[in-house]
Amino acid sequence: MWAYEKKLQYPVNIKNSNPKLAQAIIDQLGGPDGELAASMRYLNQRYAAPYAQVKGVLTDIGTEELAHLEIVSAILYQLTRNLSIEQIKESGFDTYFVDHTTGIYPSGASGMPFTAAYFQSKGDPVTDLVEDLAAEQKARATYENILRLTDDPDVRDPIKFLREREIVHFQRFGEALRITQDNLNSKNFYAFNPAFDK
């Protein structure tokens, strides 16, 4: 089960609102390579993980992604405080505003609502872990694109932290894949699916 801790994993303290930037950063909330997709991917995949260390990595990273979801939400919340209607119209935030005001809703930068179609749970540990490695790289690239879009140090600081976490997760998933392959036939990792075939 889960318990909530009343703190952010990394602080968010943004002085200046910027609704246009929020509309780009929301991609990491409900977009294709965002934190919600990441958390749901790992927490659903873990039931097919046959080895204790892989169960641990998927559980722990899946949980950390929920903390990242909260950090991204805090960034969006602070970027959309005290907006004037003029700011909303000029920035192009009006298309989000008309549906959600300044509430937090998991969608991508294009406005596409979150969908579970962004991730897969294949029930095959090699398949799932290779997806996870790619997912961490895609999220890193997205955070780097966000860093290209802003020079505000208050925003860049937590975004850089989140980017670094993608790299650490990639490393851990690489180790989880190695542990999985060490338990399989070294001449043919695909001889059987350890989550299904006995």
Next chain:
Amino acid sequence: MNGNNLMCAIQMYDFYLYELNLYLDTHPTDRQALDLFKKYTELKAAAYDAYISKYGPITADQSSTDERFNWVDDPWPWERSANR
């Protein structure tokens, strides 16, 4: 108590506390609920201590650090052997 009975006690105390938590969210000064919350927090702590020392961690920060990090050890909660 064996591991299963201790886990049942923990699940029971945690559920009492969670129900009180929800109630206290909307009644934060209710004296009777506050007293119950305190009582079950203490009972929960004793049950956790007994379980962890014999059967392993419930959260990662309770893991042993002497030889091996037993947080990662089987069984995980969705497995039948963790629910017997």
